[in-house]
Amino acid sequence: MDAKTLQKIKEELVKRQASIEKELASFAEKTDAEKNAYVSRFPEYGSESDDNAQEVNQYTTNLEAERILEKSLKDIKNSLKKIDKGDYGICKYCGKEIEAKRLLIRPDSSACVACKRKLQNQK
Numbered sequence: 001m002d003a004k005t006l007q008k009i010k011e012e013l014v015k016r017q018a019s020i021e022k023e024l025a026s027f028a029e030k031t032d033a034e035k036n037a038y039v040s041r042f043p044e045y046g047s048e049s050d051d052n053a054q055e056v057n058q059y060t061t062n063l064e065a066e067r068i069l070e071k072s073l074k075d076i077k078n079s080l081k082k083i084d085k086g087d088y089g090i091c092k093y094c095g096k097e098i099e100a101k102r103l104l105i106r107p108d109s110s111a112c113v114a115c116k117r118k119l120q121n122q123k
């Protein structure tokens with residue numbers, strides 16, 4: 001992969017990382033920056049039973065969002081680490097280079113299209 005493409009991907013990753021961290025911060029507290037651990041805040045709408053039901057609903061939604069966002073954040077940080085180490089864009093299954101086209105769309109991909117397809121077919 002050429003340096004220009006890599007730079008573009010890195011910028012995209014940094015941008016995504018910032019937006020995910022912002023989204024997480026809107027409903028969760030960061031508890032461990034090193035491990036990217038967040039804990040969802042329990043929403044406070046009021047003390048009526050309607051409010052309580054809404055709070056529980058919202059909290060459940062937040063927990064699910066927290067889980068997904070934490071995972072994305074982890075993938076992004078791993079990709080950035082790989083860029084720094086110089087082994088970014090290598091498929092973790094076959095060791096070949098992942099297509100730049102794919103990485104530009106999904107910069108946190110860790111598998112090439114062929115391996116991904118094989119995995120999906122196994123399911």
Ligand SMILES: [Zn+2]
Pocket residue numbers: 091092093094095096111112113114115116
């Ligand atoms: Zn592969």
